[in-house]
Amino acid sequence: MSVKPKSLWQKMWEPKDLQSMAPATKVLSYSILLFWTFIVLFPLYWLFVTSFKLPIQVSDGPYYIPFIDFEPSLHAWEYIFIDLGRDTLRPYMNSIIIASSSTVLAVFIGSMAAYALTRIEYKPKVGSIVGFIVILGLVVYLTVVVKMQWQLTLSIGFALFVSFVFAFSRYFKRSLGNNDILFWIISQRIMPPVVSVLPIYIMFQQLGLLDTHFALIVTYMAVNLPIAVWLMRDFFARIPVELEESAMLDGASRMRVFLTIYMPLAKPGLAATTMLILILSWNEYLLALFLSTADAQTMPLMVAAQNATRGPQWWYMSVLIVVMIVPVLIAAGFIGKMISKGQLSGAVKG
Amino acid sequence: MKFFNLNQRRPLSKLLTAITAATAVTLAAGASTAIAKKFDGVTVNVMTFTGPQIAEPLQRHAPAFKELTGATINIITVPYSDLYSKLLTDFVTGTNSVDAAVFAPQWLVDYADPGYLEDLSSRVAKDTALDAQDISPFFRSFSTQYQGKTYLLTLDGDFHMIYYRTDVLKAAGLKPPKTWDEYLAVAKAVHGKDMNGDGKADYGSCISKKRNAQAYWSIMSIAGGYLQGQGTGQGAFFDTKDMKPLVNNDAFAAALTIYKDTGKYAPADEINLDVGDTRGLFTSGRCALTLDWGDIGTLAIDPASSKVVDKVGASMLPGSTKILDRATGKLETCTTKTCPYAVDGINRAPYAAFGGWSGGVNATADEQVKNAAYDYFSYVSQPAQSNADVTKGITGFNPYRLSQFNDMDKWLAAGMSKGAAQNYLGAIKDSLSSPNMLLDLRIPKNQNYQGVVLDTAIARFLAGEINVNQTMETIEEGWNELNEDLGVEDQLRLYKATLGQ
Amino acid sequence: MQTHKMNVKRKRSFGEMLDQASPKLLILPTVLIILFLAIYPLLLSAYLALSRFKLVRGGFELKFVGFRNFKKLLFGSQEYHFLGTVGEILLWEWLLIVIVIAALCRWMFRYLRSAKVTVVGTLGRSVTLVVFSALTVLAFAVLNGTGYPGSLMITLFYVFAGVSIQFVIALGLALLCAQNIRGKNFFRMVFFIPIMVTPVGIAYAFRMLMDMSQGPFSPLWTLFGLGEFSWAADASMARWVVLIGDSWQWIPFLFMVLFAAIESQSKDQVEAAQLDGAGAWRIFKDITFPAIAPVAATAVLIRLIEAFKIIDLPNILTNGGPGIATESMTLHSFIAWRTQDLGGSAAVGYSLLFIAVVVCVSFFNFIGQKTQPKGA
Known part of the structure; x- marks a missing residue:
């Protein structure tokens, strides 16, 4: 006797086959999805209605539905697009x-x-990178603090860096990998x-x-x-x-x-x-x-x-x-x- | 030299204006041809903030000005909250894309001290059309000047007043408050009554308390009457003897307590309301009292935004019967010596918070551009233009000229009843003519003193993070630190300079 | 003929040269752009952080002040603002702190005893260990009700609470949408919309929605007897409201990425497991989650980075109030910057950079790497 309601309960949670959902799961899923749709859309709806409100209708609110509980006005749209x-x-x-x-x-x-x-x-070399940063720091320092022309400092910095790389790069052993570049x-x-x-x-x-x-x-x-x-x-x-x-x-x-x-x-x-x-x-x-x-x-x-x-x-x-x-x-x-x-x-x- | 004080904007009379102007040019300059205008081909980039309040009148007057002088006025707008730093960045980096700007006079020192702004003194002296004597003395001699030189032209008069609901107070048999204690009493008496007929309980008082908004002005409006009794030149922020901040004493404690207590008769979320919110609440009829600038006067008569048309009264800021003794830090009852300007024993100090939008000119602009920019600001400020502008709700221009109080017609035409107009203009006149008007802080980095140190401490106090004494200590410590950073002597000298000492 | 041939040959060798250089050419634009528009500002603002900006006659002056700006944040007048007001730590809280630190130490110890110890690895882990231990102590000191958190803890609250909540909700929605349901495309499109709204706009929209006297839900509050209650006056409520707005905006991003990952995993394994009678939870745990983990890790990392920079919502909803209860580090930095305290602003920015890098590197190295399929 008491088996029947239990089986209904079970039925609700048992899918008919692998492809489809059980009735209860289905109801639950849809209600969650619809609930979230409401959460997503309501703020947008509110923005939309507000755009048709007069200032007094906002500060005296809340009013929800145009034509029913307030008389919409195009004044804001006119101001933005015409004025x-x-x-x-x-x-x-x-x-x-x-x-x-x-x-x-x-x-x-x-x-x-x-x-x-x-x-x-x-495999960028650690040494070159350190060198680069030091030289760039120097350029910024000269430009900002010593107040040299930026064109000048930049070209000096570039020249320094190139000669630095050519002169010393073969002494650098330690290098970084792709992950380091990515993180950088x-x-x-x-x-x-x-x-x-x-x-x-x-x-x-x-x-x-x-x-x-x-x-x-x-x-x-x-x-x-x-x-x-x-x-x-x-x-x-x-x-x-x-x-x-x-x-x-x-x-x-x-x-x-x-x-x-x-x-x-x-x-x-x-x-x-x-x-x-x-x-x-x-x-x-x-x-x-x-x-x-x-x-x-x-x-x-x-x-x-x-x-x-x-x-x-x-x-x-x-x-x-x-x-x-x-x-x-x-x-x-x-x-x-x-x-x-x-x-x-x-x-x-x- | 000025020849364009005609105020005609109707198409038909434009021609007439142009001819008159052209003739004037010929007469004045003598040599030039009749058609050439003074600033033909000159373009002035004027920066202010987005929104109709200031940009609208500036844009509206530009065509007529071009007609008169040939100068093109190009209005550039940026968001209000970022106008200060945007202008500063433009000046500091030498970009100079802005020839002139309309901004808050509080920023004057940051712009004028490093020499970014043009000294307009000699131009103002020669300018008869401006009718400088008509401008209220406070704006003429304090607000627009820095170290005795004029850098700005006032376009707008800004100071705090209180507004009350005439109908609500009348029904309760109450008078507009004259002291802050009375303010609290009135707020308490009417709090919880229905003031707009919707059957819901409304509030006794609505004052902006939001952080990073207007709270640091509100607190000084309350504290002013307790702090300054000897007239504008005394100042209320620092002791002019030694630059000691006047924020750790019984006067400031009283103001803090009152400020917090007004919250008992206010909306629950008052701590998150800025002045825009309190205005909305007041004009929709939900508050009996509020503290605000002149804007409410014109907003309240606009049926699109107001439910309280003709139900609003204005009054000078309330004051106190006691005044701070700066030597002891205690409050003493006012005497004729300590409060020479007190009426009935009540000392009031109307606070020129913010100070009113004013125009300044970039010093690095070309001479002709500078002249054109100055002439344009003068043109907008002249009675013919400004007396009409200040009655319009859409402009953020509030009265600042004496003639604006005498001529009632424009206000009646704008929709005020005679009684309301008399009341509103009376409150403005009282405030502006007060010799004890409280000048806003004008020393370098004032944004840091007020907008950061003072404002943050007030916010934490209102939120209950710190008590009255901790709040006062925090502010004092913060201000002293800033003084030391910038040099106590320098700041003292400049502070005295802004007060005319 | 001859010349023509020559041309062809030269062209080819140029093409070959190009091809040989292609590894460099492919990555060079990115590296150059980032060097110029990211490293240079970084260095310049590093200098700003160590100096004081002052307007002087004729321009401005940058005075080198060493670590003064940082000292101010950590021990000086801005300590309450950055670190917070330290309260009392109770005995049981000390016990919890000790447990957390012990766990961190154990993790460190295990690494040191393992075979793959390197100098860099040890150094990195030490930094992680120290930073996380310090943050744990600070968290208890300012968040247990006796103290008040500063912008550092508030930011971390937004980051950790926000990202985990958003991840869970987004994953749930993505799993639901991936089921065999009708209107899949409709839901997918709708759920994506919030991220399209400009953040400033979202903040203002939420300010309207959360208004308890004129907002759309105000009748509801009155019904619940909350008419006289204000979230804006309550520190932790205000933080949660900020978080709600932030989640509304960012769940779509995580949802989008996770949904795409779930949709693109192969169905065979799932079906096989279903035939074996595996429950939904087991399928998710053993098949779906490992398959989407790498993408999820990337998405979470990007989300983490953006979360550290939260500014519009607290700035517009509450302006950082009540008190300083909702002020994030970016807002802290922004307020300082707006009042020309450029040094102080850069110092906050650098502190944020440091904390964010430690958190993100830790996440990337100790969680992100594990999710990568072997050999990739």
Whole structure:
């Protein structure tokens, strides 16, 4: 008698076959997934509704649903797109140009290094590295403290380094491996940007490149390179070495192997890396603040700027945040398609 | 020499303006042709912060100015929180991409002392259109000057006042507070009442207490009445004898206690509210009292943001019946000798917190650019332009000219009732004409003294990490350390210089 | 003809030269870029950390002050800010500390007795040992309720609590999504969205959401009788709120990487195990997890590095308050920098660099390496 309910209980947790889930597990899984969907989407929904609210509707809130518990207003959208007009579009275009170019560069250059670090063994000499750092320190010292011309100190430093390497490199025995290079690369991302922004500012100021797209593209490329190298390395490592070896036997050069075998096969990884770096450079704030003044200003500055002497202008801010997500979403959709295509072509070739 | 004090922005009259200006140029310069304007081909890059408060009027006046003089005014904006360091970086590294800037006069010393800013004294002296005598003496002679020279033109008048809900106080039979003890009493009496008709209990007092926001101004607004009795020149931050910080004494302890006690009649998360939040709360009718700059006056009459139209009163900062004896560190009852400016035995020191946005000119710019930049700031500050700007809610410009109090019409046109306008302007006038106005700290690295040492200690005090005495010791220690770092003698000399001593 | 042939030959040799140099050419751009845009700022700011920046007539002055900025952080007027206010350590807490340190020492001892001892390895492990022991003592001294943590401990809290919570949730979601469920692509796309939002925007969004009087959840708080309670006034609650925002932003990153790794592992082994009647937990432990471990390690390392730099959320949500309870090291450095205390700012930055490098190297060498398949 009492067996029946127990068996129902058991039934709930027992899958019909290996491919499908038990009913209870299914309910549980879906409710977790839906719950998380709510967590993810609610803040975005709130931003979206806020962009249609009048100031008084925000400070007197909460109001949840437009038309039902408050009368939506387009005032914030009008302010951002009509009153500010070109002042919104310019940073928008800047962001698109800067983020996309720096991403492409970072991913390509980073992939080259990642490929090299997975397949070629490097043995940089400890002595040369120490020598380099000492000489660079000297250059910085002479420029900053002794106030010599940077062009001069840099060329002296370079000359010193070259002669140093030629003169002493054969006495250096101890060398580092690929893992050390890798770690050195990633460690460059640990430094908080606050600390490195001033030297970078001075560098571009000396070159007369402040407030240009170029400065921001180069900087973003540099700060994101480590991530590109690291992520791509994992994806390249999974590609069987045999493919490369047979191609090399056929006489293909390294560059060709990299371009025609590795890059296409790693497309899913390439897409994921591109996406991540695109997002990071799209959203970067502090470096943009200093390297741009007017012409090259980017969107995150616009968002942050909505908090001024009158407190955060939630409605304007919400508009900007919402419109800032759009291009990234489009890019994500586009890149997502590339992933599935990449897998397909990869399968055909493999 | 100035010829463009006409305020006409309508298209039809633009032509007339242009002709008048051109004629004036011919008459003044004599030699030049009738068409050539004074600053043809000159472009001035003016930096300020993003947002309509300052950038909007600057942008709005630019076309008319170009019409008059031929100079193109190019407004560059950066986020408010980073304007200080952005400008400083530009000056320090010699980038000089900014020809002129509108910024907080508190930063003046950091920019003027190393010589980045142009001395405008002689220009101001020659400038009749500016009508400098109309500018309130506090801004004319303290706020814009450094070591006796004028480096800035005031575009905005900023100082703290308190605001109260006239309807709430009336219903409770209370008068606007004159001392901080009264402030607490009023807040206590009305706390928990429903003030906006939504059936929920509202708050007695809302004051910005957030860290890295305005807390370090709020505390000085309270402490001012206890610390400074002898007029602006006495100062309230350091003893002018030996640069001893005035933060470890009974006066400051009283202010700290009051500041914390206002939190009893406030929203639970007041410790995380900045002035934007308290403004939102006040204008949506949820607080009976608040401490703020002039902005609330115009925000409260804007129906898009306010539920308290015509229910707001303003008053000069409350004070104290006791004053600090600097020799003993104890509070003594005010006498005519210790508080010469006290009224009814109450010493009040309206605090010029922040000091009002002002324009300064980069010393390294070309002569013509400097002239054009100066003329533009003068143009925006002239009564014809500024008297209208200060009544507009969207601009962050608050009154600073005497004529702005006399002419009530613009305020009535902006939507204030006569009573409210009289009350609001009266409070501003009282504060500005007070000879005991408290000047903000203007010595080098003042951001470090206030924004870091004072602010962090206050934040830890409000959070309960440290008690009153520990707080005062921490601030004193921090300020002394900064004094020693920068040279006690130097700082003392500069501190006295800002006070006109 | 002759010349033509010559040309071909020359071209070829150039191509060969290029090919021979290709190992160097492939890595050279990365190395050069990082040298110029990362090493040079590093050296310059090292100098800044050892000096005092002062504005003087006609420009600025950098005065060399040695380790004064660091001394200030560790023993001087900024000690409370960086290390924290030290409270009392109770006896049982001392016991726990001793146990932790003993475990670290044992790990060190085992290494020393093993066959592969090297100078560098010993040195590295000693640093790890000392740093982790010191941090353990500090953690107890400032976090047990009698003291107040400084930016160092607060940052470590964000890093360790944040990254572990985010990893667990992301792994759970990735495993769920990898099941045979409908709408897989929908969930994958949606779960990825938060990372696209600009961090400044996320911080402001959470400030709106967490507002207990006007935020969307305020009726809920009132219902629970929390209307008069404020998370912002409570130090540890405020830290958790910051962490919630941080997690919302970063779980997608870990989710994305882990999901991709799970999807790309071979299904055969899993199916074979299922046929053998292995439970879900055993399959995960013995098959799935080892397969995704290398990718997971990389993802966690990247996440660790970014977590050390957390700034936008505390800066915008609480401005580092109440008191200094939510102030991370990057924010500490930023505030100092904003008030032209460039030396102090660089000193905090360098301390962060040091701690982060020790933690990341330890992770990389002692956990990351183990997850790598043999021979790779």
